[in-house]
Amino acid sequence: MQGAYLNYAAKRLLQAVVVVLLTYVFTFVVVSILPGDPVTNVLRDPQNGFTEAEIAQIVAAQGLDKPIPVQLWNSLSGFLTGDLGVSLRSSRPVSDMIAEVLPSTLRLAGAAIAVALVLAMAIAYGARFLPHRYGGAALRALPSLFLSVPSFVIGLLLIHIFGFQLGLFMVIDPDSFWATFFAAVALGIPISAQIAEVLMANLDHEASQDYADVARARGLRQSRLFFRHLLKPSSLPVVTVIALMVGEVLGNTLITETVFGRTGVGSLIQRSVVTQDLPVLQAIVSLAALVFVVINLIADLIYPLLDPRVKLVGAAPRRVTTADELSGKVSA
């Protein structure tokens, strides 16, 4: 069985490498076929007063006029040897630029997922157990509301209320605790909605199972029933949702970071897209692909811990994913 796991892990790893490489090439091709390049775009700013002939000369001096396959080969060979290259826009090493912005984004994304989880659990708990007159049913509508309000609207509202009106944080200091907290709330709210919906559906399903009736018959308190018995089986699909959410969190940081004036991976992507800064874009997109693949791999590995049935290869009738990939190898 261990051999099968290693085999499985190697296969997944290879997949991850292929995904990352394809992402790299795809990004390069897409950006390359767009008109313009970062150097030309900057030079064309009318304030510079360069003629088209002068611009062409400068671009040629930097090798940007070479055929696309040659440029791709140069860039790919650098990437494979661990050299992320130099930004075409800022002329700084790409690795430095990413290292500079990564901590801020990790803090924000981590905080947002934490906020989303707490919020989702609160909504699901409330929707399940709060009596109608205290808004238990209304809570079920909350995820739809959360999903339909764009996160930048939530962000601007939070800034105006808690930043400008209540003075809880300064716009010019976006890395402070409260600024990070409210940015995480803005980012976490739409994510919490999706988690809450999955969690509510599963709670409803689990709560109607015999074991829940038995637990209730034993006189368990609601909170104990929720946390000790219902939450764990209900959170199995939630893990999948969170793993998929990571991509969305990364995408949404772009908006949230811009609104809150934070400098992170999102704002770096935004600046790089606008200026067609290929080396930076490729590095970030490959990194994002890597993170996405790794997170999903971790999610797969957490499954057996949450649901003992996943371990019983071939015997589990309600296995959701991945174990089917395992089963072939294991039975052999």
Place this chain on the structure above:
Amino acid sequence: MTHRIPTFHMSRRRLLAGSAALTVASLAGTSLFAQGAAQAGGDLVFLIDSLGPTWIPNNSSISSFQGHIWGHVTDKLVYVDGDGTATPWLAESWEQNETATEFTLKLKPGVTFSDGSPLDAAAVVANLDIWAAGRTEDGINPVGLFPKTYDHSEAVDPQTVKVVFKAPTLGFIPTLGYHGSILISPATIASPATEQADLGKTIASGPYVVDSWKEGDFVKLVRREDYNWGPAAVGHTGPAFLDSITYKLVAEQSLRVAAVQAGQADIAYNASPQELTSLRDEGFTTATPRYLGFVNGWAVNTQEAPLNDVKVRQALQVAIDRQEIIDTVYTPDWLLATSFMQGNVPGATDHGALLAYDASRAEALLDEAGWTKGADGLRVKDGVTLELVLHSNPYLTTSRAIDELIAQQLGRIGWRVVIRAYDVVTFGERVRFAGAGVPAYEVTRSFIDAGTVASILTDANKGENWFNLGESDPRINDLRDKIASAATHDVRTPLLDELQAYVLEQGYFIPRTQMVQRIYVQSPEVKDVVYNGVAYASYYRATKGSA
């Protein structure tokens, strides 16, 4: 170079202020106090919409955004004020030969870069060379508007620089006060592009030094205490008064203004023109300084029908109600164009009469040109409808609104207007001066010397050929040559006047309004801000306090 706190945390602000107060107290009696301690101190926060792409000095000095930082971190040889007057700064005096091909600059002694090395003749030569040629293979561009006639320069002695040009270059001295001409230490100039891109490593001689910075986030500058060579023209030469200036990027326009209103910052850059009146009513200071350069307007492609007909161009010139643009899109802070150059440019003359709104004259001119009104009210000639395609300038946020207003104005006299709005990249690819399908290119460009116009009129000497005339207009060719070779202002000024009248009469250039590209909203606590010839705000002699 000062190194205090490498990261930017406002929560540490009190601590910083406290330690700064202690430091100042222990330094009592220094030159700072001799200047009058009542004025010194304070931290300024400037909210800006971008911090630009790169910090390589040559590639970023003229940026509307980074130019603010360079203006405080670096010095220039010459100071050019808001009226275009050039006065000595680090060049104490200068002489030129009769043909304006050789200049001798005498440098102020005792000026040092922040690493202690001298700002001498050798340093100035290194700067002139890199401005003129850049190091393109390394990604360091030449400075765009530096005179292309530059031949070489040499250090005669430590305080004297001789600069030689291949042709008369009357604009050289004003160019030294232009935002591209910032002095950087030779050590930084010699370093590779990847190192020059790190703002924290750049050494210059200005009244402020970079304390800390983060790309796309903020730049914090702190005062250089031994600075003693400010431009006499601003009335102060010693160290700056404010302790620090922080340029913080806040991309969202409404947030920048709201933060100043909430007292969280001192200055918001690039507010919306429509907000200015109400902000002034609330007690905030607003500033809309003009830069020296071309007005906002169209360079007309004279080969593109129907604007290849001079009568049609002349009709366009008077069919635009420019006052309505100011009343509708802008505020009275914006000025009517009186030429194709901004009114504050030395050499610009008032030809406002040629630009007065006269719809009936426009209609008469179009009738004469054979464009007659059809049943639907649109003018037609040989089955073709009179149409003007406009490409809104993506570098000017109000451009589209003005285009729409002009479309209404022209529509009233039977002229159909098609507006195309592109992003910066697409605009750069498709819309060129005199390009096919581009009947009118919308200009927004600063220059420091009116002689620049000689290089845009035709295609001779790699000229930009804005009007697609080539060398077909002998009068333009003649004026171009005379202006380019003029060795004194007495000779050149009448020629410039003649050129302005001719270009406007012929409808080669259709002005819209005078240009304000930098809009400042400022807390009333900030005093004594100075705006230079390129409309950047300088806080060198500014103070902050409720007094």
